[in-house]
Amino acid sequence: MSKTAKKKIKGGKVAPAGVVVPDDFVPIESIHPWKDNPRKNSHTVAKVAAAIKRFGWIRPIIANAHPRAKGEIIVGHTAHLAALTLELEHVPVRFVRLAPGKAHAAAIADNKLGEISTWDTDLLAELAKQGVVGLDDLAIAGFTPDELERLGKPPALPTGEFAETSTTRATQFTCPKCKHKWRAKPTRVTVKPGKTKAAA
Numbered sequence: 001m002s003k004t005a006k007k008k009i010k011g012g013k014v015a016p017a018g019v020v021v022p023d024d025f026v027p028i029e030s031i032h033p034w035k036d037n038p039r040k041n042s043h044t045v046a047k048v049a050a051a052i053k054r055f056g057w058i059r060p061i062i063a064n065a066h067p068r069a070k071g072e073i074i075v076g077h078t079a080h081l082a083a084l085t086l087e088l089e090h091v092p093v094r095f096v097r098l099a100p101g102k103a104h105a106a107a108i109a110d111n112k113l114g115e116i117s118t119w120d121t122d123l124l125a126e127l128a129k130q131g132v133v134g135l136d137d138l139a140i141a142g143f144t145p146d147e148l149e150r151l152g153k154p155p156a157l158p159t160g161e162f163a164e165t166s167t168t169r170a171t172q173f174t175c176p177k178c179k180h181k182w183r184a185k186p187t188r189v190t191v192k193p194g195k196t197k198a199a200a
Contacts, residue, residue, distance in 0.1 A: 025090040028083055031063045031071040034104060039111045041078040049082035050140050060092035064103045071095075074103045075110045125151045 051058075061076030063069075073080055074096070083091045098106065127133050128151050135148055143151075 024093065026093050028080075028089060028091050031061065031073055031080065031091070031093055033073050033077050033080060034107060036104075037077055037107065039077065039108075041081070044078050044142070045081045045085060047140060047142055048078045049085050052079070052082055052086065054137070054140055057092045060094045063093050063095055064100070065095040065097045066100060066103070069098075069100050069103060072100070072103070074098070074107050077107075121147075121150060128152050 057079075059076075061079055062074045063076075064072045064074055080091070124133075124138070128135055128138065135152055138148060138151065
């Protein structure tokens, strides 16, 4: 873990087990993925990148402050890959301290528990009809064309080259401590089946 990341832990010391340190934007090199992560997520990176551009960072990446983990990601592997695709230099991270084995189990649980939930399709359709959420938002969220068709007229899914207005929007960040402001480098993201690339 970098010195910058360590400063996010109160007093520069390792936080007690289970203690959550407030999330903050840190250099993306302060964290790293779990190399043995069994979750296959490369096919969702483009949609997560589109969601970050559309909605911003809804939740931080969770990383492990344990001395043997050195900033290893627990939750947010796909968001980390999306941030790299978007060439973001800083990402929001919340550091927790867990034994590596427990952290790996937590990573698997986080992914699997998300698969258990189901959707109230009637309520979703009503929300879309009322304009509370747009079908294009649901498309970015990962709903399939068949699911969207049951909810209403399906929009074009975010494949191919994104529209100019959605790909060149720079994201501004502010450090909550020193109030320094910076803007991520604008990028154009091109998505093709099985491929994702970002260019300045």
